[in-house]
Amino acid sequence: MQPRHPLPAAAALLLPVCLLWDLPVAKGYIQAVSDHNTSMEFSDLPAIFGYPLPREGLVGLLVEARPANACLPLQSPPSNSSVFIALVRRYNCSFDVKVYHAQKAGFLGVIVYNVGSDDLLNMVWEDDQLRKHITVPSVFTGETAATYLRSAFTYERGGHVVLMPEFIFPLGYYLIPFTGVVGVVIAVMCTILIVRCVQHRKRMRKDRLSKEQLREIPQHKYRKGDEYDVCAICLEDYEDGDRLRILPCSHAYHCKCVDPWLTQTRKTCPVCKQRVVRSPEDSDSEEGEGAAHNQAAGQEEEEEEEEDSERTPLLRPSPSTAAPPPCFGSMAPSSPRGLLAEGVEEPAPSPPSHGRLLV
Secondary structure (H helix, E strand, C coil): CCCCCCCCCCHHHHCCCCCCCCCCCCCCCEEEEECCCCCEEEEEEEECCCEEEEECCEEEEEECCCCCCCCCCCCCCCCCCCCCEEEEEECCCCHHHHHHHHHCCCEEEEEEEEECCCCCCCCCCCCCHHHHHHCCCEEEHHHHHHHHHHHHHCCCCCEEEEECCCCCCCHHHHHEEEEEHHHHHHHHHHHHHHHHHHHHHHHHHCCCCCHHHHHHHHHEECCCCCCEEECCCCCCCCCCCCEEEECCCCCEHHHHHHHHHHHCCEEEEECCCCCCCCCCCHHHHHHHHHHHHHHHHHHHCCCCCCCCHHCCCCCCCHHHHHHCCCCCCCCCCHHHHHHHHCCCCCCCCCCCCCCCCCC
């Protein structure tokens, strides 16, 4: 089989899709390395029986089986501590017999190649008892791959091979953290949704009347001559015997009309919008708002006074300029009260002259 070539663009685009769907990219491959450090790779299919290949791969020296079909006991590999892998031809007997003979001869791995074709097959067993005794891993490859392996990568030519297991994308390795992250996100979203629902219910409960609060609002049985005439909700005249709900704002409605409004919509009068019942939360909130408003007003007044003191410091009256003392050196006449206070006698007024002045 020819060496692997780079994947075309279409195959490269489909590769992530295969990984996500937990599909194997390749069932397995044989990596052959020569003594000149040249290497080639060939596709294979692991056998259904026997031990699986180790995750890091099985490294060994390749030796052709004798006999080539391994239908009879094989000749043992060279006696040393190395790992030897047998290259066995297809046909003439079942796969489990071939692998069992190679195992008995001392091989720790088996490569069975096709004859006259490069098609890959899944090697199965025929004898169930024999299958239980097989412990070495084995793979199946094509005829072209076997030709390259015999020509340049056998033990006699100084090469070795590596049997790599099938590559399966470890979806569980990535799926578990992804599932955990998604689970945390869903849990957080559910928590936020529950909190929002609880807050919404509390808000709605705060804006509506409970059944206990509704019972506290007095009822009245209508009679002719009462001051109530028409229900503002249903716009029907009151009749004798109608049950009316009298709100604190002195507006009256049919019980059947106003009760759903108070318990399901708002706890305010439908006409004047005054609150029917004030809960402690409402009074606390109003007190807090009033205190905040007063504090803000006080701060504004202080700021205005500071601005006035900074901009117009001379416009305010001072005690020295409010009532100036009398000036004794001036020509202005002093008041009679001032003279009497100082002990000076007030001169008598001169009588008016009615005639001419004689000289």
